[in-house]
Amino acid sequence: MVLGFAATGFLGAGLFVVLADASPGTGESKAPLQVVATNAGGTTKSSKKRVVILGVGWGGMSFLKNLDSTLYDVRVVAPRNYFVFTPLLPSVTSGSVEGRSISEPIRRIIRSKGKHAHFHEAECIKIDAKNKRVICKDVSEAKVKGKEDFALEYDYLVVAVGATSNTFGTKGVREYCHFLKEVSDAVKIRESIANCFESASLPHLSTEDRRKLLSFVIVGGGPTGVEFAAELHDLIHDDLLNLYPHLHNDVKITVVQSGDHILNTYDERISKYAEQKFTREGIDVKMGCRVLGVQEGDIAFKVKSTSQLVNLPYGMIVWSTGIGTRPVVADFMEQIGQADRRVLATDEWLRVKNCEGAYGIGDCASIEARRIVEDVGYLFKLADKNNSGTLTTEEFVETIEKVRQRYPQIDIYMERQHMKGVLGLLSDATKDGEHSAVQLDIQNFKQAIAKVDSQMKSMPATAQVAAQQGEYLANCFNNMASEVHDNIAPEGPIRIRGKGRHRFQRFQYRHFGQFAPLGGEKAAYELPGDWVSIGRSTQWLWYSVYASKQVSWRTRTLVMFDWTKKFLFGRDSSKM
Amino acid sequence: MVLGFAATGFLGAGLFVVLADASPGTGESKAPLQVVATNAGGTTKSSKKRVVILGVGWGGMSFLKNLDSTLYDVRVVAPRNYFVFTPLLPSVTSGSVEGRSISEPIRRIIRSKGKHAHFHEAECIKIDAKNKRVICKDVSEAKVKGKEDFALEYDYLVVAVGATSNTFGTKGVREYCHFLKEVSDAVKIRESIANCFESASLPHLSTEDRRKLLSFVIVGGGPTGVEFAAELHDLIHDDLLNLYPHLHNDVKITVVQSGDHILNTYDERISKYAEQKFTREGIDVKMGCRVLGVQEGDIAFKVKSTSQLVNLPYGMIVWSTGIGTRPVVADFMEQIGQADRRVLATDEWLRVKNCEGAYGIGDCASIEARRIVEDVGYLFKLADKNNSGTLTTEEFVETIEKVRQRYPQIDIYMERQHMKGVLGLLSDATKDGEHSAVQLDIQNFKQAIAKVDSQMKSMPATAQVAAQQGEYLANCFNNMASEVHDNIAPEGPIRIRGKGRHRFQRFQYRHFGQFAPLGGEKAAYELPGDWVSIGRSTQWLWYSVYASKQVSWRTRTLVMFDWTKKFLFGRDSSKM
Structure with a gap:
């Protein structure tokens, strides 16, 4: 697996330009980059095509699971070695479930693939589309100094790196706000809540100090922001105030939303219900507000309708609005003439436009369908x-x-x-x-x-879409390899301005509805069509659907145990 | 609870000297220190004596649990808001149990005390023995800037802050070694092991690189070091090598011990058994070695018998030798004329020598018995x-x-x-x-x-001793308060060079034996007397004793579930 080809003898001079691009200004002295020929042995080319998968989120994971890895030489590259069941991430912030319970080690899935798939924990820092290779960096603490970077060559590249949080360039957001995209984010939020309650319990503080520490602000009234607000409210009222009864009058949760309603991608009935429930519970929902900036302990925003400027002190703030582009994707898009876009454009077969051999799935890509x-x-x-x-x-x-x-x-x-x-x-x-x-x-x-x-509507950036795309693409790949031999007739639509038919059916998204957990053991569920369900029984539906959707029996058991634990002992507020 | 007495009007000038001592060179502009009179209301003195407990380890926790808190005004100060069942800490490094499963929130215990006890999450940075008060600092991330410090006055002070790891001044230890005293240490070790395996799996590294990354070194062959080595071995051979089969030949565990045997405080049979078991399993036990220094990726030591100098490359190193003095205790000892000591000297009633109203329990203190x-x-x-x-x-x-x-x-x-x-x-x-x-x-x-x-022997620095001391002292305190009214006859030994008897029996330690888990579902147990038990059944005894010793039903359930989880699904190697 480890090949001693130094880059000089293997690739020529172009490489070093790429490297200089990839890590500008680090000033480190570089050892020559090692290129790994991904076919086993490396000296004799096997007939298998080399597939490199970037990312192990919903898209990458679903592709990997469904791919017949005996047909390809498969390499998975991601900076973390586990898949996260992201819909339960808000529950991790409150300790309703543990981070490990919703995480499945990629190595377990790789093992189930036999010897045909390999995982490399590294961050892809550059997609070199011209030379069909990716440059990766070991970003862990155990990295071998001077040997952090390596390159992998591919025949097919599946880009499934997801997205970052979008700050819309708002000042102070990166410095002071929590995000909620990774398990580590959720763990930090949990710790931060505990910190606020402990600091507010110190005996020498003023009421004003305490109220500031216990002012929790959530920017963004989408599903994640709303679910987090609901979880936080439950954590505080079910558990924390029992342990910190002296702080009863000092806690405040505020949701700052730019639109006119929270949950505005949901049915109006759900959105209304959520607003009423939040108001009843004392969660302050500020709608139609534009955030101007965040400072330490203070957020400034403008009420759009009245142009009123508001400053709100906070002890902890979570930023949960929209998604942004990862640098590696932005750089890739520049190479292939998509520089003006926010996400990768693909066709209906998930092929990245203007880039042979590359596919894009999940939040980092969107389908540009053909306009009639x-x-x-x-x-x-x-x-x-x-x-x-x-x-x-x-x-x-x-x-x-x-x-x-x-x-x-x-x-x-x-x-x-x-x-x-x-x-x-x-x-x-x-x-x-x-x-x-x-x-x-x-x-x-x-x-x-x-x-x-x-x-023509772009699909939402959800786990459901990414997972279906991964599965669809894996099936295409599985057929692609066998068709070479079997010469099966193409099944796709006829080609416009071309001859014959497309080989495969285009990707079709099936929407199974969406949940919105609202706290207090109540949830809302919106099905395709005009069907909406809200209440306690919907929460139980939520429990059973989320348990059944777990990727393994291991995480399913762990999540169910965590729920039992919550009912038995409450949530744990230890800061660790 | 929050009192507005500025230090100037309350304490006089001496205070500011204290403060300057406490945080030298931080360069922060200080608000006047607020002193909290711990009696409720603060303006009228209640008749209750004020007890301040520093630390929530085995000693502090046991004291708090057994104290009749209706008799005193109780304040607990500690930098973390949970108690840790430390004997299971080595199991956390491997993921055999989770950190939260062995942690009990202090707020739950405080709640069970009604309104008579208060907890403040802060670090005591100075014991001001002369003025009978402690100066505390909020060290959490939520602290209110400029208001980090506050003082608590006491009538009785229970010092139970434990000890730090002792590096014996060895160069590089603080920078490069992991310790194993807190849950956060164990979590870092777990992450570090995962990092080493992932980095070693990258395709472009040499065999030498891989072997260095997978060289795990443990300095110290005491119970903690040996248990950690055993846990690490099990983690690697039971779980990790299944997921990383390509690394089978590259893993190495080395224990570096200064004495001639590992587990040298145990019965010789146990020590021999452990050495043989380790050797058989390929754990390299290097005895009689003096560590000269640690550098990044390399530890240097000298074999005492041959004066041979050895350099050993490592991917991760854990330092587990002896205990050192916390700065706040060192400073306190200097104030009371104990500057030349390593731990606080107390008499047989656990009273700190030369300091009225102060008590010392656990690892930070030792009993100086009267020499005949x-x-x-x-x-x-x-x-x-x-x-x-x-x-x-x-x-x-x-x-x-x-x-x-x-x-x-x-x-x-x-x-x-x-x-x-x-x-x-x-x-x-x-x-x-x-x-x-x-x-x-x-x-x-x-x-x-x-x-x-x-x-006359000093007692070992173990959880058993600290817990018994806490319980003993709490009983003394419970009697002390009631005796004022009841005038019960003293029950202690006669006073030498004084009149009458001591009020209480001196503290007597009852040793219940000690376990040494050796990995592979085997453990050793040494009972007082000459009784030793080693093997698989002893491991089951260990499981049942450690389950029964949990401080709450909550942690007991969680720990038992973790063990079940380990048997069902193996240990989780995700890096998070």
Whole structure:
């Protein structure tokens, strides 16, 4: 596995430019970078293609689990050696579950893959798209000085590195705010809550000091922020105030939200319910506020409607708004002409645009579906078989049916408009509603299908999407390798401006609804369609769904034990 | 609870000298120190005496649990808000149990005391013996800037702050070695082991690099060091090598011991067994070595017998030899004329010598028992009722019987020498062995009792001793408060050079034996007397004793669940 090829004899001079890019200004003297030929042995090329997976979040993990690793030479690179069941991360902040209970060691999954997959705990600091390799750095404390960096070559690269927290450039956020993306973040928040209660219990402080220490601020009223606020409220009222009864009047939780409602991606009923519940419980929900900056112990924001400036002292503050781009992804996008984007653009098969052999899944990527308006001219020509310059309704229907699979927005649009058939699209394009005998020119055609693109929506940055993408892509990879030999017929939609069909069906997201735990053993659940469920029984549904979704029996047992422990002994407030 | 007395109006100028001592060179501008009169309200003095307890280890915790807190105004000060079941700390390094499972929140115990006890999470930075107060500092991250320090006044002070690790001034130890005194230490070690295995798995390293990363060194062959080595061996061979099979040939554990045997405070059979077991398992035990210094990745030591200098590369190193003095105790000892000592000297009633109102328990103190030779002149005079200058055997026996309770070494000596009665002491002093009619002069008397002092031994720095001391002292305190009213007759031994009896029996330590877990589900147990038990069943005894000794049902359940988890799923090697 360890190969002694020094970079000089293997790669040529271009490499050192890459390295200088990757760690500017560190001033360290560098040993020559070692490139690891990932095929076993390294001297003779095996026939297996080399797949490098970056990241072990929902996307990477799901891809790895579903991939038939006997077909490829698989290398997984990530800076942490475990997968985290992120939906339970807010529960870790309060000690309702432990960080380890929602973490599955990657090495266990790697072991189940036999000798065909390898894991390297390192951070990918550079994707070198031109040379098809990634440059990685050992960022652990045990690293061997001067040998931190190494390169891995790939045939296929799966980028699943996720995203960072987005501060929107707000001053002071990185210095003073907690985030909630990793287990270590949750552990720090838990410790910080304990610190605030202990410091506030010191005998020489003023009421003002105490109230400042016990002012907990959450910026962001999305699902994570709201769930954290609910968990924090439960922790304080169920457990901490029993242990710190003298602080009863000094605690305050405030949610600062920029939009007009919290949980504004959910059904209005859930959003309203959550707001009312929070208000009833004394959680101060400040909506329509723009944060101006954060200082030590103080956050400044502006109420949009009144332009009023507010300064709020805090003991602890959590920042939970939106997602940002990881530096390695930003650099990669620059290389492939996507510099102006926030996330990697892929096509519907999850292939990174303008970059052969690279795939993007999860929060670091989004699908740029094909717009039908851009293909209007081509489609019209395709439909107009006799080159008459006009289409009959038959020609229109025949063509749309043929390409329907390629433009999923057509189906969505028709469903939303309650249309029975493709002909319904013409009702807008023709004034009188009678279209059986109508001849369409290109303008009519464009008019008929232009509205369809309005139904193109990017998928939410959720665990559900990432996991489905990982599974989908793994299945493609599994078929890709075997198809070479078996020459199976392609199953995808027909190629626009090309010949034949696509090899695979495009990625299709199935939404199974979403939970919003609201504290006090109550939760809300929104299903696709118009179905909403709120209350105590929904919380029990939440318990059972989250237990069943655990990636292993180990974490399932641990999580269930943690819940039992919470009911028996309450949450633990020791600071460790 | 919070009182606005600024130090200036309350204490006079001396205070600021104290403060300057306490935080030299921090350069912070200080707000006036606030002194908290610990009686409720602070303006009217309640009749209750104020007890301040420093530390929540075995001593402090045991004192607190057993104290009738309705009798006193109780304040507990410690930098962490939980008690740790330290004997299981080595198990935390390997993940056999979790840190939280062996920790009991102090606030739970405080709550059980009603409103009569208070806890303050702060570090005592100065004991001001003259003014009977302690100066404390909030060292948490939530501290209020400029208000970190406060003072607590006391009538009685219980010093139970424990000890630090002793580096014996060896260079590089503080910088590069792990210690094993706190849960945070154990967690760091666990993370460090994971780091070493992950870094060693990177594909570009040489065999030499890997072997260095996987060289684990433990300095100190006492119970903690040996147990840690055993836990580490089990972790690696039971769990890690399953996940990192490629590293099988590169792992090495070395124990460096200065003495000629490991576990040299245990019975020789146990010590031998442990050495043989370790050797068989490939743990390298280097005995009779003096550590010269530690550098990054390298420890240098000298083999005493051959004067050979050895350099050993390491990936992780744990320092586990002896105990040192905490700065606050060193400073306190200087104030009360004990500057030349390593731990606080107390009398047999655990009262700190030369310091009224202060008590010392656990690792930070040791009992300086009264030497009988120092009282020879006084005792002779006491015995020689007729001032004849010589004693009859009757006078000798009568006096020794009278003071026997005061000098426990007499009993121990007689037991060791298999003597039936006090007369046996004379067999050394008289040549012919016939002493029924002998007249003793002061020289003979001295000779007869001089050897007795050789049986004075300081108690080991163990949890067992500290816990018993805490309980003993709490009982004294409980009686002390009630006796004021009830005027109960004193029960202690007679006062030497004073009148009447001591109020209480002196502290007597009962040794219940000691365990030494040796890994591989085997343990050794040494009971008082000559009884030793080694093997698999002893490990089960260990499990049941350690489960039963847990301070609460909560920790008992958690620890037992952790053990079950270990058997079911193995230990978790995620780095978090």
